[in-house]
Amino acid sequence: xxxxxxxxxxxxxxxxxxxxxxxxxxxxxxxxxxxxxxxxxxxxxxxxxxxxxxxxxxxxxxxxxxxxxxxxxxxxxxxxxxxxxxxxxxxxxxxxxxxxxxxxxxxxxxxxxxxxxxxxxxxxxxxxxxxxxxxxxxxxxxxxxxxxxxxxxxxxxxxxxxxxxxxxxxxxxxxxxxxxxxxxxxxxxxxxxxxxxxxxxxxxxxxxxxxxxxxxxxxxxxxxxxxxxxxxxxxxxxxxxxxxxxxxxxx
Amino acid sequence: xxxxxxxxxxxxxxxxxxxxxxxxxxxxxxxxxxxxxxxxxxxxxxxxxxxxxxxxxxxxxxxxxxxxxxxxxxxxxxxxxxxxxxxxxxxxxxxxxxxxxxxxxxxxxxxxxxxxxxxxxxxxxxxxxxxxxxxxxxxxxxxxxxxxxxxxxxxxxxxxxxxxxxxxxxxxxxxxxxxxxxxxxxxxxxxxxxxxxxxxxxxxxxxxxxxxxxxxxxxxxxxxxxxxxxxxxxxxxxxxxxxxxxxxxxx
Numbered sequence: 001x002x003x004x005x006x007x008x009x010x011x012x013x014x015x016x017x018x019x020x021x022x023x024x025x026x027x028x029x030x031x032x033x034x035x036x037x038x039x040x041x042x043x044x045x046x047x048x049x050x051x052x053x054x055x056x057x058x059x060x061x062x063x064x065x066x067x068x069x070x071x072x073x074x075x076x077x078x079x080x081x082x083x084x085x086x087x088x089x090x091x092x093x094x095x096x097x098x099x100x101x102x103x104x105x106x107x108x109x110x111x112x113x114x115x116x117x118x119x120x121x122x123x124x125x126x127x128x129x130x131x132x133x134x135x136x137x138x139x140x141x142x143x144x145x146x147x148x149x150x151x152x153x154x155x156x157x158x159x160x161x162x163x164x165x166x167x168x169x170x171x172x173x174x175x176x177x178x179x180x181x182x183x184x185x186x187x188x189x190x191x192x193x194x195x196x197x198x199x200x201x202x203x204x205x206x207x208x209x210x211x212x213x214x215x216x217x218x219x220x221x222x223x224x225x226x227x228x229x230x231x232x233x234x235x236x237x238x239x240x241x242x243x244x245x246x247x248x249x250x251x
Numbered sequence: 252x253x254x255x256x257x258x259x260x261x262x263x264x265x266x267x268x269x270x271x272x273x274x275x276x277x278x279x280x281x282x283x284x285x286x287x288x289x290x291x292x293x294x295x296x297x298x299x300x301x302x303x304x305x306x307x308x309x310x311x312x313x314x315x316x317x318x319x320x321x322x323x324x325x326x327x328x329x330x331x332x333x334x335x336x337x338x339x340x341x342x343x344x345x346x347x348x349x350x351x352x353x354x355x356x357x358x359x360x361x362x363x364x365x366x367x368x369x370x371x372x373x374x375x376x377x378x379x380x381x382x383x384x385x386x387x388x389x390x391x392x393x394x395x396x397x398x399x400x401x402x403x404x405x406x407x408x409x410x411x412x413x414x415x416x417x418x419x420x421x422x423x424x425x426x427x428x429x430x431x432x433x434x435x436x437x438x439x440x441x442x443x444x445x446x447x448x449x450x451x452x453x454x455x456x457x458x459x460x461x462x463x464x465x466x467x468x469x470x471x472x473x474x475x476x477x478x479x480x481x482x483x484x485x486x487x488x489x490x491x492x493x494x495x496x497x498x499x500x501x502x
Contacts, residue, residue, distance in 0.1 A: 015455055018292045019424070020282030021470065022457065024275065027297065031271030041269045043304070044297035046278065049455075053294070076436035077456040078443035108436075117439025136460075152458060173270070185327035185359075188368025192329035204266055204300075205328040206273065207403060209387075219272065 005223075006039040006170045009061030012046040013054055013072035013082055014151055025153040026071040033160045038169025039067060049073060054085035062089070062146055067167060072151030074138065076117040082148055083141065087125040090143065097124040100139055107137030132162040171223040176232045179217035179250035182239070183207075190238045191218065198231040200224045217250040256474075257290040257421045260312030263297040264305055264323035264333055265402055276404040277322040284411045289420025290318060300324065305336035313340070313397055318418060323402030325389065327368040333399055334392065338376040341394065348375040351390050358388030383413045422474040427483045430468035430501035433490070434458075441489045442469065449482040451475050468501040 010030050016022040024046070031041045042065055047053045054073070062068040073082030087094045100122035105114050121138035124130075131140030131147065133155060140159040141148040147163065149156045184191075184205045195203040204219040220235065222228040239246050261281050267273040275297070282292045293316055298304045305324070313319040324333030338345045351373035356365050372389035375381075382391030382398065384406060391410040392399040398414065400407045435442075435456045446454040455470040471486065473479040490497050 012295075015453065015472075016457055016470070017278065018282055018295070019426075019472070020279045020284075020286060020292070021426075021455075023279045027268065028271045028274045031269055033271075035271060041271075042299065044263075044269070044295070046295035048293065075456070075458060077439045078446060079453075079455055111434070112437065115436060115439070118436040120439065121436070136465075152460070154460070175270070175272075183362070185366060185369040185372075186363060188328045188366070188371065195329060202266065202330075204272075204330055205326070206267055207326065209403070209405070214387075219267070221266075221270070 004170050006067070006168065007042040007065040008034055008039050008067040008069060009065040010041060010044045011054065011057045011061060011068065011070045012044060013049065013070055014046075015049050015079070017046050017072075018048055026149075026151070026156050029153060029156060030069055030071070030160065033164075035173055037164070037167055038172045039167060040173060049079045049081060051081050051085045051088065054082060055089045058086055058089040058146070062144070066145060068146045069149060070146070071149045071156055074121065074141070074148055074150060076120050076138075080120065083123045083125060086143065086146060086148060090125055092126040094123050095126045096122050097128065097130065100124065100130055103130075103139060104137055131159050134158050134162075173221055173223055174225060174228060175219050175221045176228060176248070177217050177219045177250035178232070178236060178239070178246045178248055179215065180239075180244055180246035181213050181215040181251075182244045182246065183214045184216040187216075187239065187242060187244070190235075190242065194231060194235045194238060197234065198222075198227055200227045201231040203231070203235065215251065219250075255421050257318070257419065258293040258316040259285055259290050259318040259320060260316040261292060261295045262305065262308045262312060262319065262321045263295060264300065264321060265297075266300050266330070268297050268323075269299055277400075277402070277407055280404060280407060281320055281322070281411065284415075286424055288415070288418055289423045290418060291424060300330045300332060302332050302336045302339065305333060306340045309337055309340040309397070313395070317396065319397045320400060321397070322400045322407055325372065325392070325399055325401060327371050327389075331371065334374045334376060337394065337397060337399060341376055343377040345374050346377045347373050348379065348381065351375065351381055354381075354390060355388055382410050385409050385413075424472055424474055425476060425479060426470050426472045427479060427499075428468050428470045428501035429483070429487060429490070429497045429499055430466065431490075431495055431497035432464050432466040432502075433495045433497065434465045435467040438467075438490065438493060438495070441486075441493065445482060445486045445489060448485065449473075449478055451478045452482040454482075454486065466502065470501075
């Protein structure tokens, strides 16, 4: 663990997200996984299946952050162009990865064999390593600080699992939540003052409406456990003084 | 209706999305709504509650697309800084909007009155108009081509509803879906060839795993109904020739 903050960007690739047809699940999944690795997700861009747009987003985010993840566009069809885009961004050719080819040959041996479409999934930017995929054969791809993951969420989950512990991270961001049927507008000054009193803590306020009642969850975040506990205690005292009931862990 | 394609960008603002704590619902919601308005969502950026990062994303996307939408950061608390960021991006001061103040005074009359925190929700970039919010008082904000919406999805929904029909759009992108227990890797060449044969159509392939079986939905998109129907017919003939069963509307 170090004091350095490690950051990541995520590029979500796919017309299906931008059309509203598919509800993205990978942003939250990648974000949660990164937290545990001690890496902070700092920006997400969702871009269409257009090579220039993917190249632009990949170049912007791979330079701005320690790590870059992409989801989507590594399957067997004509709209799967992430490998081409990342190769172009890095200025390297696309090659057939021999190990990926072997994995796919084995996976498809009793499923009709390695067709032209399926062979597309062995294509990688020259110099890449593979990220294992126990779910469906076709591997993810790692090159430099870029990690190309599947778009289908449960396959992405398997690839993230395979990467667990392999990336250098810092102190994980930890958080504590208190929540209640408290209108955030009635405690906004308290939240601001408590946050200002603790330099290494941030407080997020997340309102909700439930059973016809207004409430909020307040999330205190820090990389420092002692500071977090002190900040949480001050916040709870303030809420009690203001006459509010609340529950640790949020509601 | 015109042949011009209208485009939009979306900036999703909030640490809670980047931490994985909150699963975003606004991308799909805004995307679907824009489709009906004849406007294409072309890019999404998710950024943290950091003013410089919001300013940067707002300036990039408001210039690149016809419309810009933002979600999140317009509530009463210290982490609600979207109005400040958009004002800075546009180089205009933040003012208290008299109509917004009147709306909030009325809304909070029997809820403890207009506190300092609540008054924050009447702040707008100078020159802005309001977007009605029938759910919870605090209005959305429209200035130039920028639309500032709430982060809580059902409030966003109300604001989008209030905007329905007020933005100039083009021909809506229409789509037809066929799907079946068809591995996309077995029809990838067919999909590519059919798409290439119809210039005004795109075909998206969306694999799934269900009940232990592999399948795909194929979505044909176009702004031209006649072309879409022809393209769909060719695709269905190809799938039938290849020996696959499929269902119109997808599965």
